[in-house]
Amino acid sequence: MARVRIVLAWALLVAGGVSCGGGDEVIPAPRILEFLSSERAVSRGRPVTLSWLVEAERVTVVQLPATLLIDTTELQGNLRTEPIFGNETFEITAFRDGRQVSKRLTVTFLGSEADVEILSFDANTEVVSPGEDVVLSWRIVNASGANILVGETPVASGIELPNGTVTVNPTETTEYTLEAQGEGGPVQRTQTINVRRPQVLLFDADPRRIRLGRSVTLSWSVALAARSRSKRSAAPAYSRAATRAAPSR
Numbered sequence: 249m250a251r252v253r254i255v256l257a258w259a260l261l262v263a264g265g266v267s268c269g270g271g272d273e274v275i276p277a278p279r280i281l282e283f284l285s286s287e288r289a290v291s292r293g294r295p296v297t298l299s300w301l302v303e304a305e306r307v308t309v310v311q312l313p314a315t316l317l318i319d320t321t322e323l324q325g326n327l328r329t330e331p332i333f334g335n336e337t338f339e340i341t342a343f344r345d346g347r348q349v350s351k352r353l354t355v356t357f358l359g360s361e362a363d364v365e366i367l368s369f370d371a372n373t374e375v376v377s378p379g380e381d382v383v384l385s386w387r388i389v390n391a392s393g394a395n396i397l398v399g400e401t402p403v404a405s406g407i408e409l410p411n412g413t414v415t416v417n418p419t420e421t422t423e424y425t426l427e428a429q430g431e432g433g434p435v436q437r438t439q440t441i442n443v444r445r446p447q448v449l450l451f452d453a454d455p456r457r458i459r460l461g462r463s464v465t466l467s468w469s470v471a472l473a474a475r476s477r478s479k480r481s482a483a484p485a486y487s488r489a490a491t492r493a494a495p496s497r
Contacts, residue, residue, distance in 0.1 A: 310338065386407070390431060451468045
């Protein structure tokens with residue numbers, strides 16, 4: 249009976265998280281509760297967001313074979329990877345009290361690695377005045393050729409690959425289409441440039457009635473599109489002026 253009591257006492261001590269040596273708390277092993285990716289299959293050049301929830305003192309995330317993405321004490325968090333261009337495996341490791349546990353996940357690349365793909369097609373601004381410069385830029389992989397079109401009409405043929413820029417000067421709102429040829433193609437991406445038209449706010453004469461040969465003052469106020477080099481809409485700029493005229497009849 250005494251032996252049974254000793255065994256029960258020992259079990260209670262362990263269950264309560266206390267060692268028999270000196271009453272120290274037993275530190276549990278690290279645990280990985282969650283390790284997830286925002287997408288498990290992606291197209292070329294897209295990043296993913298990795299998220300984790302662990303019980304540990306420290307956590308690391310590695311893009312295998314040996315690229316450290318983060319080493320942190322945050323037990324719950326997330327990170328955005330670099331663009332992915334093939335199958336990638338990520339490994340999380342949780343550490344506590346000299347012990348560690350790891351878990352892996354693989355993000356699968358969609359399609360053939362030889363397929364043509366437009367990674368980006370951008371403009372330095374999306375709102376301009378008529379005829380103002382707009383710089384279009386692009387990044388393309390595995391293309392045998394590429395053109396920029398407006399409708400069915402090429403405005404830039406045989407453009408530079410894999411990256412490049414071209415300047416256009418739209419006089420009205422225009423949709424530009426980047427078309428790339430290659431295996432698995434052609435593929436397209438569009439970019440719309442909005443052209444802001446001037447507005448006549450005021451056009452007046454003073455006086456409105458005059459005798460023949462007398463002069464009159466004409467005045468006007470016009471709202472124009474201010475230049476913009478960002479992706480924000482351009483704010484209107486205002487122009488006001490006046491002149492004297494002498495009608496002959």
